[in-house]
Amino acid sequence: MDRLTPVVFTDAWGSHVSIASLQGRPIPSPQPESELWMGAHEEGPSGTDRPGSPDLAAVVAADPVAELGAECVERFGPRLPFLLKVLAPGRAISIQAHPTAEQATTLRAMTGDAVYVDGWAKPELLLAIAPFEVFVGMRTHAQVAELAARLHVPRLTELVEKAASATDPAHALLAGVLATPEHEVPDLAREVVAACVRLEAAGDALGDDAAAVVGVAEGHPDDIGLVVLLLMHHRVLQPGEYIDVAAGVLHSYVRGLGIEVLANSDNVVRAGLTCKEVNVPELLRIVNPRADGVAGRGRVVEPGLxxxxxxxxxxxxxxxxxxxxxxxxxxxxxxxxxxxxxxxxxxxxxxxxxxxxxxxxxxxxxxxxxxxxxxxxxxxxxxx
Known part of the structure; x- marks a missing residue:
């Protein structure tokens, strides 16, 4: 058994309170702390207490069969197949989707590491240990049309009506929003946020969804992602609830504290709410508008398990x-x-x-x- 020293990441969207509080350190932390990693991912392998203090990635690489087992190596190769995290966003993480293994492998054959750095899918499961706000999965076109009718934003209404005649209206609407000319994005985002401020006073489910967009706008002003959020389902996971997110599911985690387990992959494509690279053509290729996160609670399979x-x-x-x-x-x-x-x-x-x-x-x-x-x-x- 190897005691692990986890790695703390300090992305700008992290919390100054959550991870430091869990670890018993003073709050607020000097830097925002976004994730606590336990695993053998090359970007942040956990330390071990083995002689010489090799990190877990080095331990696995030195003897994959001994550490992972022959069956695991045969199935997944000589890497630990999963990564465990504590996730602590203080503001919204980028809107993103992950490819299937086939999509990643096919594109890597043509472009090398330009878009995807490995041939794996990146499914993930997020378990709330405190209330956790998320946007996961896309609304139907009819549901977005209902919301747009309440918001009364002419540019948004035009996009919704134009997409209605497409073979896949939900996908066409996402494409239309992301095709907004760069110089028009700030005005559209501001119009949408202002309309959401008005709608949040309604006190119904759509009003709550509008309020969530307003909250995200505080940390991401003038971002096209604010419009994309209108196309997505808004949820608040309560402690003990989880959501399973497969390839192709559009998602953004907003704020909260949770345990996340995911495939040991770096394959992600972003659509907004980020200063990192946004790859709209690839996102539109891999996103599945009909795919949603699967929410639930744990199931007792044996006493105490x-x-x-x-x-x-x-x-x-x-x-x-x-x-x-x-x-x-x-x-x-x-x-x-x-x-x-x-x-x-x-x-x-x-x-x-x-x-x-x-x-x-x-x-x-x-x-x-x-x-x-x-x-x-x-x-x-x-x-x-």
């Missing part, structure tokens, strides 16, 4: 009540203690974990007993 179901073939997430053996998994595991004080015991030794502590269990670790009091999560690969 709760499963958060995902369509991904790269990861499976459990919540485990101390006083039982950890799920065995199909390859390596990462164990994360969000809160509490627990002890992990296996044939190789004992590790104590406190708040925000984590360990890596290689494929051959065997049975691990969990004792103590705490909120503990385990991520591993699903069955083949």
């Amino acid at each position: 709760e499963l958060f179901e995902s369509a991904s073939d790269r990861f499976v997430l459990y919540r485990v009540t101390p006083g039982r053996v950890l799920p065995s998994g199909h390859g390596p595991r990462i164990v994360f203690c969000l809160r509490g004080s627990v002890v992990l015991t296996s044939a190789s030794g004992t590790v104590e974990l406190g708040d925000v502590g984590s360990v890596f269990l290689p494929a051959n670790e065997g049975a691990v007993q969990l004792e103590g009091v705490g909120e503990v999560y385990v991520v591993t690969a699903p069955p083949g």
Whole structure:
């Protein structure tokens, strides 16, 4: 068992409070802290307590079969197939979508690393540990038309009406919004936000959605992404609720605190609310207007073992009540203690974990007993 030292990322959209509070550090933190990574991703591999202090990516690379197991290496190659994060946006993250593995592989064959840096899909599951506001999935054209009728923004109404005759009106409307000439974007965004300010007073569901756009506008003024948000479903996940986001699903995480598990990939295409590269043609190629995030709660599969179901073939997430053996998994595991004080015991030794502590269990670790009091999560690969 390898105790992990997670990596804190300081993106501008992060929180000055959430991660520092979890780790017991002074708040506000000097810099915004966006993500806490536990895994072997090359951009931020966790530290380990092995002799010489190699990071987890180096540990896996030195002997993939020993660390991941032969089955895992055969299925996914010599890389840890998943990454575990604490996600803490203080303002909206970019509107984005991820490709399927086939889409990424096909484009890489033509363009190399220009757009996608690996041949993987990047499915992800977000579990709220505090209220978490998201925009995930696209409304139907009829639903957007209803909202546009309430907003009374002539330019938006024109785009909606023009898209109505298309074979795929929802996709055509997204394309139309993203094709807005750059010099017209600030005026359109301001008109939309002003209309949302008026509508938020309505006090109904559409008023709540409009209020959410106004909130995002505080951190992203004059951004075309504010118009794109009108085409998307707005949700607030309560603690214990999760959303599973597959390839092709348009999404933006706004603010909150959650545990995120995802495939160990960097493949992302952005459409707005970002200072990073926006690739509209590729986003329109991979987005699926009919694909939505799948929301739910954990399902008890055994006493003390709760499963958060995902369509991904790269990861499976459990919540485990101390006083039982950890799920065995199909390859390596990462164990994360969000809160509490627990002890992990296996044939190789004992590790104590406190708040925000984590360990890596290689494929051959065997049975691990969990004792103590705490909120503990385990991520591993699903069955083949």
